[in-house]
Amino acid sequence: MLCYILCLLLYVQSCFAATIGSALACNYGSGVSSDSGFVAKFYTYISADYTDYVQSSFLASGYTNNGYITSATGVTSPQFSFSVLPGVIATSQLYGVDVTISNITIAYSGYFKGK
Numbered sequence: 431m432l433c434y435i436l437c438l439l440l441y442v443q444s445c446f447a448a449t450i451g452s453a454l455a456c457n458y459g460s461g462v463s464s465d466s467g468f469v470a471k472f473y474t475y476i477s478a479d480y481t482d483y484v485q486s487s488f489l490a491s492g493y494t495n496n497g498y499i500t501s502a503t504g505v506t507s508p509q510f511s512f513s514v515l516p517g518v519i520a521t522s523q524l525y526g527v528d529v530t531i532s533n534i535t536i537a538y539s540g541y542f543k544g545k
Contacts, residue, residue, distance in 0.1 A: 467504035468540040470525055474499060475535045483535075493535040502527045508538055 474496040475482070482488045502525035512531050514520040520532045 464541075465504065467506040468508055468538045469501055469503050470505045470508070470527075471501045471537045471539070472499040472524075472527065472529050473497060473535040473537065475533050493537065496535075499529060499534070500527055505538065 473493050475493070476496050482492065485492065505525050510524060512520065512522065514532045518532065519530055521528065522531045523529075524531060524536075
């Protein structure tokens with residue numbers, strides 16, 4: 431039985447294995463696909479004293495502890511600005527996603543190819 435499972439796993443691995451040619455500088459070859467823009471992942475930010483964001487543990491991964499909200503893809507202009515009065519919880523669309531803009535953490539990820 432163990433041999434059967436091992437052989438099945440090896441077969442499945444060989445069905446999905448693919449060889450991608452080596453990259454030369456920024457020319458990554460035809461075996462790699464790309465999408466324009468960053469992925470922006472939105473997380474809840476609940477701290478009222480605004481001290482969390484200066485802690486290295488928060489910057490490393492602590493921002494994920496308060497809960498994932500949603501994400502947006504294809505973000506080509508990651509800058510934004512808004513003005514909210516103190517104590518007001520404001521909602522708006524950011525990158526096509528409805529979010530509470532006064533209480534969020536945004537993590538951007540992606541790679542870029544220089545021109």
